[in-house]
Amino acid sequence: MSAASAPLVTVVALCYNHARFLEAALTSISAQTYSNLEVILVDDASTDDSPAILRRYAAAHPSWQLHLLPENVGNCRAFNHGFRQSKGEFLLDFATDDVLLPERISQQIRQFAQAGPRCGVVYSDAELIDEDGRHVRNHFRRDARGQLHPLPASGLVFTEVLARYFISTPTMTMRRAVLEELGGYDETLAYEDFDFWVRASRNWEFHLLPEVTTQKRLHPQSMSRKGYRPHDPYLASTIRVCRKALALCRTEQERAALAVRVRWELRQAIRYRNRPEARALYQLLRELRGVRPLDWLLALAR
CATH class of the missing domain: 3.90.550.10 (Spore Coat Polysaccharide Biosynthesis Protein SpsA; Chain A)
Incomplete structure (x- = not known):
């Protein structure tokens, strides 16, 4: 060139x-x-x-x-x-x-x-x-x-x-x-x-x-070090993006892929006791028809 x-x-x-x-x-x-x-x-x-x-x-x-x-x-x-x-x-x-x-x-x-x-x-x-x-x-x-x-x-x-x-x-x-x-x-x-x-x-x-x-x-002030912690400042944005993604999905394969992401985010939210976000993610997983028995048990324990 x-x-x-x-x-x-x-x-x-x-x-x-x-x-x-x-x-x-x-x-x-x-x-x-x-x-x-x-x-x-x-x-x-x-x-x-x-x-x-x-x-x-x-x-x-x-x-x-x-x-x-x-x-x-x-x-x-x-x-x-x-x-x-x-x-x-x-x-x-x-x-x-x-x-x-x-x-x-x-x-x-x-x-x-x-x-x-x-x-x-x-x-x-x-x-x-x-x-x-x-x-x-x-x-x-x-x-x-x-x-x-x-x-x-x-x-x-x-x-x-x-x-x-x-x-x-x-x-x-x-x-x-x-x-x-x-x-x-x-x-x-x-x-x-x-x-x-x-x-x-x-x-x-x-x-x-x-x-x-x-x-x-990698340093303590970088954005990547603040996620997946108690009071994760980015989790609410992640949930909003997941909802945007759901609106863009056209196939069951895409919805299943999004369920994988939502399930991961749900488990992190439960792990760090981000309870309102965990409830929102569990509801989204239900809408995706992606709830598995362990997801249900974890949601009960949140």
Whole structure:
């Protein structure tokens, strides 16, 4: 792909109190081998030194846009703010506690070209790192030959998305047309990825690039560490997305896949004594005609 024909890719870099990790994240944007980039920095009213670091990088890269939000609005609204300012044919939702490997965008744009116009999302493997940047593990398991095992779903993945988590969110690059069709992220939700996967995969293909393209940082403040705990702040949003998914299901196979997801969420809600959410999930499982004897017994004990 020549530089002249390379589509514009927008990196919406979202920051909230990422000062400790911010320089590594921003340097990884400037180190990309892909040149046709639009960079939009969005700070969600950080209370640490993040704004000062962002100003410094924006001054060093005059083409980068900097948006310092006056109040904390959450990830969905912050991303939509950047999305509305963007022009790229493809977009990355990049949390600035993570790191992009240098070939990330080049590799994924080549994958879009190979997959064709119905490919709405390319996702990849990720290296999970700790707060100090040390390797923890990869997102996907590999066999003795280094091959992904089992091979993650690729193509029309709606049924797989309903049943289980398998996509590493920070590795996704999204086609602009998908986000426009969906109206961006749902700003009424506490988090974005499950809802995006469900709504986008109904009509668009997701394709796997089986390479490590991103370092995802694990630390106590990351969103992934707050779920499935007492008073889970994201569980109410998960229930709402499951109801959206039910409305999108067309076959019994899809409904059965959603029942697998709802059953898992129900058991986590019961385990951590999130009682109102457990009742709502049990009712949804009944609507899916997916209640099993153990589900009924657990619901009695909640």
